[in-house]
Amino acid sequence: MSKEFTYPEPPMLSEGRIGEKMILNMGPSHPSTHGVLRLKLELDGDLILRCDPIIGQLHRGDEKIAENMTYNQFVPYTDRMDYLAPIANNVAFALCAEKLAGIEITERCKAIRVICCELSRITSHLVGISAYAMDAGSWTGFMYCYTQREKICTLFEELTGARLTTSYSRIGGLARDLPDGWLGNLNSFCNKFLPALDEIDKLITRNRIFVDRAAGIGIITPEQAMQWGLTGANLRASGVNTDLRKDVPYLGYENYDFDVVIGAGGDCYDRWLVRIEEMRQSVRIIRQAIEKMPDGPVNVANPLISLPPKDGVLRNMEDLINNFMVVTQGPDLPEGEAYFEAENPKGALGFYIISRGGGVPYRVRVRGPSFVSLSIAQELLPGHNISDIPVLLGSLDFVLGECDR
């Protein structure tokens, strides 16, 4: 991620006598780098003079893979991008394809997708703050968060059959409708989650040691945040009032009552506070969605896009052929291109699809928010201590699966 590419690599020791400074490689397998990130650091004692994040160890070529399969077949690959919020990725990809096809999905599908997105926001933020707390030395905060996250994973398992790799969305709808009684389980989870969140809050947020570690560290000014293209909670923590759910409402977010959480100082502590409060707002949205969950089908009634009902497949020849065509050829999307950004837990996840017609995309491009969040590290880290690295990286809350794709 050097600013200009030169080969061979330039010598790292920037100035002064050689031997006074030290080059330290952190990663790719290191407990604080949240995945396979490698940081090349130039140190003067404990002070970081230069930082060079080296990414790409988890590159799998997802964008190229997408060109060789149907739209629905690519949904499982989106699970593996931001693997802490898989359903939000599924939904963002489906929304982009639907924008390309000009499909208006059903109201019930929208409400279910909102619930899924907000649940995955909670899981992602829980992992984010738990890793953050652990990096600051509080293992108990980590375990408290994971206890709650496991409960959400159980809800996901009931809904989709998988705890982590959910692959729930389909173009024009969802893989399946809600199971019986699931909304009740969800509601009782919400009721228990808020006190548990308060407990996490009490354990760490006001802890003097934690405040000392996080406050005033890694300050991102609003201008800087926008220049580096930060999105999501990291941008809002810098005091920029922006949220795609409010600014460009999708999935009917305009019908839900919630607040955009913004920070004041843009330091690590603000990023912590914003994530904690966003989880409360997500619970608010989920409760409203449970309350006005519409009835009706979850998939659009378009035989070129979505699968026919299962009992029809078992009885009618036409439905069987239709099922076969949609599964093998993929949903028939028109020619054209579309870009869609969704407000994911890590930031704005954008998909850009070019279609030449048919069920396979011609080109897919992913705008990963983690990539952008990580790129500011090289500007933030110099001037801080080695011990600040875990706190800073934890507060930026990125996922290397999405960064490298």
Add this chain to the structure above:
Amino acid sequence: MVTLCEITAGAAEASIWGVVGHVLLLFLFSFIAAMVVMTFAGLSVVAERKVCAFIQGRLGPNRTAIPIVAAIPLLGNFLKRNGLMQLLADALKFLFKEDPIPGHVNKFWYMAAPAMFLAPVLIVGAVIPFGVYWSDGSMHPIAVADFDLSIIFMLAISSLTVFGGLMAGWSSNSKLPYIAATRSGAQIISYELTMGITIVTLVIWAATMVENPLNIFEVAAAQSGLWFCITQPLGAFLFLVALFAETNRLPFDVSESEADLVSGVHTEYGSFKFGLFYVGEYGHMALASMLFVTLFLGAWYPFPGCEWPSDWGWISSVLSVFTFLVKVAFMIFFFIWMRWTLPRFRYDQVMRLGWSVLVPLGIANFVFYLVLISL
């Protein structure tokens, strides 16, 4: 003062076999004292895992079983449930793993470091009075050694542990252990100062009560009235904080903070050498608990202003040892409790806290008691 060892010394004058017996007994007593510290270290490993599981709402280790032992009806299940066999399994794992020495290390110091880290703990264990017994109408410590400068000895030997960390970090010839070694060296030396000042305050306070205030047993025995944590609350607090820093426990474990330095000075170690470090850490914690109990928490006295009556004979001795061990167990629990509650300081914050808060407070405390005594 007469200790257990000196009782046998009389026999040494009789014959050559008396001398041999005396030396053998010395070894035996040393072995027992080392075993007590080691047992506490081992048990605190188990306690750490169980207490942290309790704090975090988990179960902790409860599956490991040794085939024949686990089949014993009640005991086997008890040991299994409480993770006590996990301890043995871990120790055996450390013993039987391959022990590679990386090619880039300085072999001599690399091998010497774990021993250097563990040995001071066991040596200092010799002066800790685990309890008392009565003989010839006076009170004697149940300790391997009882001599007049035992507090100085304790401070001197326990400072040596810093060399274990420095040697390991330097000889590993690797960057993260090196950073960890410099940090731990600076931290331990800084907090040694606070520890020294609080002990000096304690000694001058004890000097008003006993004839030999540098003897750790006499200082401990001087708490038959009020314990020193009551008469010197600030000193006790500073000593406790310094102990946390000395033992590299959270919130002061900057030198092995796994978040940024992988595993601190142990990064290049594996197998039994790592096991020695591991046991050494818990040995430090157990020893620190013993020191705090001895110096500030009334040693073997059950309650402030109350002591086990001397005319109960050996029952009182047993009770005194029991009291001491219960207090030590509580202190170990306290150490663990703190670790699983608090986040970690940053290195410069630790140093700032040490030099600009604890040392001035310690000096103020010292001056306060100096004035109080001279009045």
